[in-house]
Amino acid sequence: MSRVGVLVLGPAGVGKTTFTNSIITYLHTVGRTAHIVNLDPAAEPSEYEFSIDIRELISLEDATDAMKLGPNGGLIYCFEFLLKNLDWLDEVLGDYDDEYLIFDCPGQIELYTHIPVLPSIVKHLKEAHNMSMCATYLLQAPYVVDISKYFSATLSAMSAMMLLEVPHLNILSKVDLIQDRYSKQQIKRFLSPDTFLFNDQNEMFVNQRYVALTEAIVQLNQDFGMIEFLPLSAKDNDTIETIVSYIDDITQWAENQEPHEPKDEFELPEDE
Numbered sequence: 001m002s003r004v005g006v007l008v009l010g011p012a013g014v015g016k017t018t019f020t021n022s023i024i025t026y027l028h029t030v031g032r033t034a035h036i037v038n039l040d041p042a043a044e045p046s047e048y049e050f051s052i053d054i055r056e057l058i059s060l061e062d063a064t065d066a067m068k069l070g071p072n073g074g075l076i077y078c079f080e081f082l083l084k085n086l087d088w089l090d091e092v093l094g095d096y097d098d099e100y101l102i103f104d105c106p107g108q109i110e111l112y113t114h115i116p117v118l119p120s121i122v123k124h125l126k127e128a129h130n131m132s133m134c135a136t137y138l139l140q141a142p143y144v145v146d147i148s149k150y151f152s153a154t155l156s157a158m159s160a161m162m163l164l165e166v167p168h169l170n171i172l173s174k175v176d177l178i179q180d181r182y183s184k185q186q187i188k189r190f191l192s193p194d195t196f197l198f199n200d201q202n203e204m205f206v207n208q209r210y211v212a213l214t215e216a217i218v219q220l221n222q223d224f225g226m227i228e229f230l231p232l233s234a235k236d237n238d239t240i241e242t243i244v245s246y247i248d249d250i251t252q253w254a255e256n257q258e259p260h261e262p263k264d265e266f267e268l269p270e271d272e
């Protein structure tokens with residue numbers, strides 16, 4: 001028995017649910033099946049039905065009403081409740097042997113960058129369910145191309161990578177929204193950032209020490225090769241296909257299925 005678990009992570013509004021639905025649509029078109037595991041206790045109804053839904057155990061409304069908590073405290077309460085009730089998760093997962101499960105997660109990144117709740121759940125999925133896991137961490141292109149946001153965004157991705165300890169893909173979402181501001185070549189350099197890329201933005205810093213700091217952090221990133229992105233544009237099937245091929249390679253889904261090599265080159269969506 002083997003299961004694949006794809007975690008869809010990232011700050012609020014980066015496109016996690018849209019990406020989850022795009023993967024399901026793509027997999028259906030190539031004759032594969034996948035299921036959505038909704039881990040957002042405040043989720044709205046989505047294009048595809050959730051196969052497993054945390055709201056059947058606890059919803060954000062239950063937590064905020066019963067415990068008199070605000071939305072963030074309520075969300076943390078829901079995850080702690082899930083952690084205490086892993087037998088519920090075991091039971092609902094019991095029906096999904098040999099399946100491809102996509103975990104759509106909430107956008108409150110403290111759940112996977114600051115507190116150990118999601119890492120504990122992920123550890124349980126790996127150990128108790130023999131799940132082959134891959135984390136996808138989405139950051140939206142219109143933010144990441146701004147140098148001051150680039151750092152907080154990439155550091156949050158790195159923090160999740162270190163806390164979760166599962167193979168990790170960084171994804172630059174909503175690439176279509178920057179295609180009229182940047183050439184294909186510039187966008188390719190955002191996917192694998194280098195110091196040269198940010199030189200034209202350094203003038204925004206009055207304090208020259210920030211310029212030096214910027215260059216040092218980008219250099220560190222380059223030296224360790226920690227942050228590279230795969231491009232995503234939700235309506236562009238090629239970007240979805242490439243990301244799925246990487247996930248398949250990481251989770252070795254293809255080993256038990258048809259042979260499937262990951263693509264060598266990133267394919268950027270065509271300019272509008």
Ligand SMILES: Nc1nc2c(ncn2[C@@H]2O[C@H](COP(=O)(O)OP(=O)(O)OP(=O)(O)O)[C@@H](O)[C@H]2O)c(=O)[nH]1
Nearest residue numbers: 011012013014015016017018107174177232233234
């Ligand atoms: N232009 C563009 N818009 C996108 C893309 N992906 C998502 N969006 C839009 O971004 C908004 C947020 O998308 P969601 O999928 O709800 O984002 P989310 O990360 O699941 O949001 P939360 O669950 O609230 O954290 C919606 O209006 C989407 O239509 C994309 O690739 N391109």
